[in-house]
Amino acid sequence: MSTPVKVAVTGAAGQIGYSLLFRIASGSLLGPDTPVQLRLLEITPALKALEGVVMELDDCAFPLLSGVEIGDDANVVFDGANIALLVGARPRSKGMERGDLLEANGAIFKPQGAALNAHAADDIKVLVTGNPANTNALIAKSNAPDIPAERFNALTRLDHNRALAQLAAKTGTTVNDIRHLTIWGNHSATQYPDVFHAEVNGQNASELVDQAWLESTFIPTVQQRGAAIIEARGASSAASAANATVDHMRDWVLGTPEGDWVSMSVPSDGSYGIAEGIITSFPCTTSGGDYSIVQGLEINEFSQARIDASVAELQEEREAVRSLGLV
Numbered sequence: 001m002s003t004p005v006k007v008a009v010t011g012a013a014g015q016i017g018y019s020l021l022f023r024i025a026s027g028s029l030l031g032p033d034t035p036v037q038l039r040l041l042e043i044t045p046a047l048k049a050l051e052g053v054v055m056e057l058d059d060c061a062f063p064l065l066s067g068v069e070i071g072d073d074a075n076v077v078f079d080g081a082n083i084a085l086l087v088g089a090r091p092r093s094k095g096m097e098r099g100d101l102l103e104a105n106g107a108i109f110k111p112q113g114a115a116l117n118a119h120a121a122d123d124i125k126v127l128v129t130g131n132p133a134n135t136n137a138l139i140a141k142s143n144a145p146d147i148p149a150e151r152f153n154a155l156t157r158l159d160h161n162r163a164l165a166q167l168a169a170k171t172g173t174t175v176n177d178i179r180h181l182t183i184w185g186n187h188s189a190t191q192y193p194d195v196f197h198a199e200v201n202g203q204n205a206s207e208l209v210d211q212a213w214l215e216s217t218f219i220p221t222v223q224q225r226g227a228a229i230i231e232a233r234g235a236s237s238a239a240s241a242a243n244a245t246v247d248h249m250r251d252w253v254l255g256t257p258e259g260d261w262v263s264m265s266v267p268s269d270g271s272y273g274i275a276e277g278i279i280t281s282f283p284c285t286t287s288g289g290d291y292s293i294v295q296g297l298e299i300n301e302f303s304q305a306r307i308d309a310s311v312a313e314l315q316e317e318r319e320a321v322r323s324l325g326l327v
Ligand code: NAX
Pocket: 010, 011, 012, 013, 014, 015, 016, 017, 041, 042, 043, 046, 087, 088, 089, 090, 091, 108, 128, 129, 130, 131, 132, 133, 155, 156, 158, 159, 187, 226, 236, 237, 238, 241
């Protein structure tokens, strides 16, 4: 067997961590031939709970799990990491202003970016799941000047998967029948799930559904799905978020299927006229560990207005973290 890949996970004792770690250790992330070492970061008060999770990992006797290191110091935990899944973040508490939320998360993602810069392996790939994911990724990226910017991604794959499920249900098909769906923009209620290039069994999706369904059902359902799950479950989505985190990183490392693309929040290179540098969702293909933004899609007026709105929100978030000295 090959040398274990070092996978760092933050917020490892949290809800998402409780699903994510077992998926990684079982081989869902890197396949059945790649051993992994887990390197788990938590805040000091959560280390005891994390020890319990590690006991359960031990008790699974996963053949691919070569070891587990835990700690509360990012400089130690990120040492030699090839993959970093940044899940731990500061949630918005009641009455918290957006500026306070960004500042509180800056206090997490700024030092974590610096620790990755100083200690991670040269091939490090970073995926931010913790919200506000896109701007947290921007903060981490900005504080890791020696790591190529394109190695910092944020998670919009859960939104992509949610949109696939909604479109499949509406068209009486399965997610396997759908290609070329895209989430554009921010992982927030402004995100834009775009079916205008999507195909359902080879037929353009926008010809199979009417505009009224798109506008009043599909788009708001995908945008508000996180809130609907909190309402129903009494807790935010965790297993599906862990699954999407695995999907995103697995595809980034191992490649997207031939003839399809996925949605990934990546630093904008100016494609589709989107402000350079913000981390926003695009249609992407991946191969050999690198991704490319799908080029040349025609964007209609309806889509453009929605992409612009979500990108504007990300630009505002960037301005806010700039004024706080976080990027
Ligand atoms: P939990 O509150 O269950 O777990 C978060 C964990 O992070 C806690 O154990 C906490 O101790 C830890 N943590 C806090 N600060 C830390 C730090 N500086 N270093 C290391 N660990 C730290 O939240 P959970 O439900 O697991 O969600 C985690 C994050 O994912 C949240 O920010 C959440 O909003 C976000 N989500 C993102 C999604 C996405 O699609 N991008 C969807 C699901 C989820 O809402």
